[in-house]
Amino acid sequence: MISTIQQRSDYTFKANRSLGRHGWLRLTPAYGVKLVEKLLANVETEAIVLDPFSGTATTGLVAAELGHQAFSFDINPFLIWLGNAKCRNYSEHCLRDIRKQVKQVLKEYKILRVRDNWTPKIFNIERWWSSDTLKLLSALRTALVNHFGEPEERDEYNLVWIAFCRLIIETSSAAFNHVSMSFKETVSDRNCEDIDELFLIILESILLSAEKNICGSVQVLKVDARHITELDGIRIDKVITSPPYPNRISYIRELRPYMYWTKFLNEAKEAGELDWLAIGGTWGIATSRLNSWQVEDETLPSDIFSTANSIKISDGKNASLLGVYVLKYFYDMHLHLSSIRSILKDGCELHYIVGNSTFFGNMVDTAALLSESMRILGYSKISSEIVRKRNCNKALYEYCISATW
Ligand SMILES: C[S@@+](CC[C@H](N)C(=O)[O-])C[C@H]1O[C@@H](n2cnc3c(N)ncnc32)[C@H](O)[C@@H]1O
Numbered sequence: 360m361i362s363t364i365q366q367r368s369d370y371t372f373k374a375n376r377s378l379g380r381h382g383w384l385r386l387t388p389a390y391g392v393k394l395v396e397k398l399l400a401n402v403e404t405e406a407i408v409l410d411p412f413s414g415t416a417t418t419g420l421v422a423a424e425l426g427h428q429a430f431s432f433d434i435n436p437f438l439i440w441l442g443n444a445k446c447r448n449y450s451e452h453c454l455r456d457i458r459k460q461v462k463q464v465l466k467e468y469k470i471l472r473v474r475d476n477w478t479p480k481i482f483n484i485e486r487w488w489s490s491d492t493l494k495l496l497s498a499l500r501t502a503l504v505n506h507f508g509e510p511e512e513r514d515e516y517n518l519v520w521i522a523f524c525r526l527i528i529e530t531s532s533a534a535f536n537h538v539s540m541s542f543k544e545t546v547s548d549r550n551c552e553d554i555d556e557l558f559l560i561i562l563e564s565i566l567l568s569a570e571k572n573i574c575g576s577v578q579v580l581k582v583d584a585r586h587i588t589e590l591d592g593i594r595i596d597k598v599i600t601s602p603p604y605p606n607r608i609s610y611i612r613e614l615r616p617y618m619y620w621t622k623f624l625n626e627a628k629e630a631g632e633l634d635w636l637a638i639g640g641t642w643g644i645a646t647s648r649l650n651s652w653q654v655e656d657e658t659l660p661s662d663i664f665s666t667a668n669s670i671k672i673s674d675g676k677n678a679s680l681l682g683v684y685v686l687k688y689f690y691d692m693h694l695h696l697s698s699i700r701s702i703l704k705d706g707c708e709l710h711y712i713v714g715n716s717t718f719f720g721n722m723v724d725t726a727a728l729l730s731e732s733m734r735i736l737g738y739s740k741i742s743s744e745i746v747r748k749r750n751c752n753k754a755l756y757e758y759c760i761s762a763t764w
Contacts (some may be wrong), residue, residue, distance in 0.1 A: 379568045380420055380445050383521050384617070391601065391712075394746060394759070395421040398599050398710050402427070405575075406596040411584040411699060412638075414610070416442030416577065418599045423575035430590060432582035434636050437614055437623040440510065441524075442579030444517035448572045453515045457507075461519070461562060464502045465555050471498035479619035482627055487531045487616060495554045496527060500620065510621040518569055522562035524617045529557060531616060583636065585694040587702060594704040602695070603639035604714040605688040605723050610634075612642050638691040641684055649683050654690050660731035663689040666723055675719035685723055693732045700736065703764040709738070711760045714749055726758035738762040 381392050395418050399408070406427045410418035413431030415438065422429040423446055433439050476497035481487065488496065503523060507516035584602070603610070611618070611634045618624040624633075631643025641649065663686065671682030703709075713725045726743040733741050740763040749755040 379571065380573075381417065382568070383445060383565055384415060384441060384524055390747065391417050392421060394712065395599055396425075398759075399425055399427070399597070402597055407593060407704075408597045408599060409595040409702070410600045411582070411587070411598065411695065412600045412602040413442050413579050414438060414601070416445050416579055418601075419577035419579065420446050420573070422599075423573045423577045426575045428575055429577040430593070430595075431577060431579040432584055432587070433579060434581065434583050435610060435614070435633060436581065437618045437621060438610075439579050439581050440517075440621075440623070441521070441617075442577070444514070444521060446573060446577035446579070447514065447517075449515065449518065449569045451570075454518075454566050454569060457516065457519060457562075457566065460506050461559070464499075464506050465559075467505060468499050468502040468555060471501050474498070476501040479622075480626065481615065481619045487533060488527075492530050492554070496530065496620075499523070499526075499554065499558060510623075518565050519562065520621060522558060522565050524621065525561045525565075526554070526558050527616055527620050529561070530554060533616065585638070585691055585698060587695075587698040590702045593702070595702055595707055596704055597707065598699070598703070598709040598711075600710070601712040602692065603637065603688075604716060605639055605685050605725060606714060606716040607639070607641050607684070609640055609642040609645075610637060611640065638695070639688050646680070649680055649687065652683055652687055654686055656690065656693070658735065659690060659693055660728060660735060662731060663693075663728055666721065666728065669721045670718045670723075673719040673721055678719060681718050685718065689728055689732070692729055693736075696729070696732050696736050696738075700764060705764065707764045709760075709762045709764065712746065712757055713760060714757045715755060717753060717755070722754070726760050730760055730762075733760070733762050738764055 378389060378392070381389075399422060402408075402425075404426050406422075408418065408422040408427045408429045410416075410429070410431040413419060413433040416431055419429040419431040419442060429446075431442055433442065472495060476494075477500070478484065478493060478497045484493065500523065503519055507513060507519050510517070510520040611630050615624065615630065618630075624630055627643065631645055634640035634642040635645040635648055637645075667682045667686035667689075670685055671679050675681070711729065713729060715725045716723045730741045730743055741760070742762075743758045743760040745756045746759045747757040749757055
């Protein structure tokens with residue numbers, strides 16, 4: 360008899376399959392994929408495309424699927440691993456090997472279920488998974504490590520770990536809305552006996568979409584987008600990216616469960632350190648460091664200072680800190696727009712998808728402020744258009760800023 364979990368999951372994963380590799384794990388909704396496809400529609404074949412804020416590698420993957428050579432940068436080691444795993448080709452032999460070995464894994468998992476296995480040190484882990492679900496997930500993880508090694512050890516087995524990442528979210532009480540994560544009211548105990556079935560469904564859906572080879576190439580590299588120096592002499596034809604927005608969303612916070620289970624994070628303080636490196640990061644230590652942060656470059660567009668100042672003097676909780684937050688965001692983006700110039704071909708077109716935000720009634724017009732940075736830095740043909748309304752109650756939009764170098 361087919362269990363409910365299987366029926367429900369079959370439905371979800373069939374729906375996801377149409378997204379191919381894009382459906383594995385992503386931060387961007389499906390419209391992001393369409394937008395990148397549109398921006399690449401008239402680009403000559405085998406162009407060199409860069410996404411300096413890779414995230415889940417949407418731009419790189421779309422570009423490579425269209426036959427281009429793509430580079431992506433990120434500072435988050437988990438996303439660098441995920442991006443490379445998502446964008447490489449897997450041989451038939453490798454996929455067959457995974458299917459064969461997983462049968463053994465599930466046998467071992469049944470034995471390990473009654474033992475104590477490694478679990479990640481996630482704060483308040485019981486909010487994410489019930490103790491029974493946690494026991495099964497940790498048994499499955501141990502069995503997977505015994506057969507395939509830890510996530511970063513063997514590239515050819517990355518797909519197994521992507522499936523496991525998907526499984527931990529499917530079985531958790533986290534609710535992922537578009538960009539931010541919250542908890543459902545009750546910790547789900549999703550028919551936990553079926554976790555192995557669910558894992559097989561997820562894995563099979565991922566293996567099937569990995570059968571289709573990508574004709575171009577993608578390399579996701581660990582590069583801080585504020586300090587781009589060079590790329591082995593390579594020059595970029597087109598930049599398409601969605602950088603963080605000045606909206607206090609922390610990618611580290613959203614990615615915590617994946618990062619702990621795959622051992623890219625081991626302790627809470629590492630998460631804060633990573634968020635401090637991230638543009639727009641304000642989580643843990645990143646928030647307290649903002650208190651003493653001071654701008655070093657007075658050549659920023661004056662509107663950036665006035666926007667930050669009106670937030671600082673407004674009557675809101677932590678107004679002063681948030682004024683600094685906004686100033687640092689635009690300062691970091693200015694550094695980025697300055698340093699990327701060294702690797703752009705003359706005539707390179709750039710497209711930045713960004714969102715505006717509000718702080719205590721003060722509008723932060725991200726598109727206008729970044730356009731002004733671009734102008735000061737010597738970019739030309741700068742324009743921006745609304746691509747999407749983000750929230751029906753507030754005047755929040757996503758814009759595409761385009762420019763030429
Ligand atoms: C909005 S997300 C990108 C979403 C992406 N378009 C996708 O498809 O998932 C922004 C990304 O910028 C990265 N990032 C933040 N600060 C960075 C920096 N200084 N250098 C490079 N990447 C950075 C974050 O880790 C995050 O993955």
